[in-house]
Amino acid sequence: MLYAGIAWTADGYDVELIDAGGDRALPPTRWGAERVPELTRWLGGAGREPGLPCVIVVESTNGLVDGVLTAAGLDVYRADPWVLPERPAFGSVSARALADRARTDLASLSPLTAEGGGQSGRDDDYHDGIRRSASVESALTLAGRCFRHGARDRQEIALTFDDGPDPVFTRQVLDILDRYGVRATFFCVGLHVNALPDEVRRITDAGHDIGNHTWSHPFLPDLTATQFRLQIERTSAAFERSVGEAPTLFRPPYGARTPEALGELLPDGPALALWDVDSWDWARPGPEKITKTVLDHARPGSMILMHDGGGDRRETVRALPAVIEGLLERDLRFVPAGELRAMAM
Known part of the structure; x- marks a missing residue:
């Protein structure tokens, strides 16, 4: 299993991809907001052995990519504030914190669907x-x-x-x-x-x-x-x-x-x-x-x-x-x- 955290910033998105042991599966990457389709394709197969699933985690303050990712058939979860470190005034918590939360306690996150949207369960x-x-x-x-x-x-x-x-x-x-x-x-x-x-x-x-x-x-x-x-x-x-x-x-x-x-x-x-x-x-x-x-x-x-x-x-x-x-x-x-x-x- 791989875990991908997507953090939003003033310029776009930071992505961390880690494995079940907490090690980086690939180096961290940064994506401009205009590259979301490319990011989606990358997440669909990045560093993955055949059949190895990937869980993607976004914060509740990032409602821009979940619709694209779920439409592509990817497994997307939302992390709410009470399971994360404190956010900065502008931007989300780190991509690493999001990926680590999924790796250590996936049950604390909310799965997202196209039908439920980004506020599913809230x-x-x-x-x-x-x-x-x-x-x-x-x-x-x-x-x-x-x-x-x-x-x-x-x-x-x-x-x-x-x-x-x-x-x-x-x-x-x-x-x-x-x-x-x-x-x-x-x-x-x-x-x-x-x-x-x-x-x-x-x-x-x-x-x-x-x-x-x-x-x-x-x-x-x-x-x-x-x-x-x-x-x-x-x-x-x-x-x-x-x-x-x-x-x-x-x-x-x-x-x-x-x-x-x-x-x-x-x-x-x-x-x-x-x-x-x-x-x-x-x-x-x-x-x-x-x-x-x-x-x-x-x-x-x-x-x-x-x-x-x-x-x-x-x-x-x-x-x-x-x-x-x-x-x-x-x-x-x-x-x-x-x-x-x-x-x-």
């Missing part, structure tokens, strides 16, 4: 965070700085895409949007914005809006207020380097909220953009199911959640034309999420 923490955040969320809403949909009496709707930019799927999504003359909003993660600035410029040059989706797609209940603030600030700075401006909208990974995190959005942080229609494309249920889910639940003012990164998005790309055509048949006009916010205020 439903209680998720809902507790949302419950505790209710008063802060209400304050943001009253200030016009939190919304999940626009006005219901206007024939407007917003398509939004999370977890990019991706060098393959973002371009395919952009091509489809261009074909139909549709404007959308892309909530991007800082690691990818930093690694793929040209892809961010493709988005804005095509007339689409951008949003902040944190740096590493963490599960927010596992962040301190300082760690959350750094995720937002570093991502905004990456946007400023690539396109000259920071987003005015923020979407939390998985929709998770905590009062500590939301408190960092007051009084002058980005507005909180949620959604009222989840396409469930992240679970890869098939393009027909994705299309049906959207068309069954969308109505005037809806903000639709889809994904252009963070996993295998071929089903999203295949579903998107039918989604757009179905909504156009209802005489709905596509607008960026920020315009829905303005109409909801």
Whole structure:
């Protein structure tokens, strides 16, 4: 058995591969965020004898690679804070610490699947965070700085895409949007914005809006207020380097909220953009199911959640034309999420 720990950093990912005795199977490696497909292929066969399995471990503050890895059929586990050393303010624990935890106590880690996503097994923490955040969320809403949909009496709707930019799927999504003359909003993660600035410029040059989706797609209940603030600030700075401006909208990974995190959005942080229609494309249920889910639940003012990164998005790309055509048949006009916010205020 081999154990691979993947740590996220300001620049990409550090990987340690150790054997059952705790010795390095291969020298440590470093991968830029633009090389995740290559990293996935490498993990599928790195230093491995025929039939020798490999367990891959990511931290709960790294929600960017698990979807790609599970789609490739690899065994991926999540390590939560209570089984790990203390994290730095920005970045995860070391790749070696992650690999060692899997080697010494695999039962303390949570197996991840495409259907469950990166927060598998954390439903209680998720809902507790949302419950505790209710008063802060209400304050943001009253200030016009939190919304999940626009006005219901206007024939407007917003398509939004999370977890990019991706060098393959973002371009395919952009091509489809261009074909139909549709404007959308892309909530991007800082690691990818930093690694793929040209892809961010493709988005804005095509007339689409951008949003902040944190740096590493963490599960927010596992962040301190300082760690959350750094995720937002570093991502905004990456946007400023690539396109000259920071987003005015923020979407939390998985929709998770905590009062500590939301408190960092007051009084002058980005507005909180949620959604009222989840396409469930992240679970890869098939393009027909994705299309049906959207068309069954969308109505005037809806903000639709889809994904252009963070996993295998071929089903999203295949579903998107039918989604757009179905909504156009209802005489709905596509607008960026920020315009829905303005109409909801």
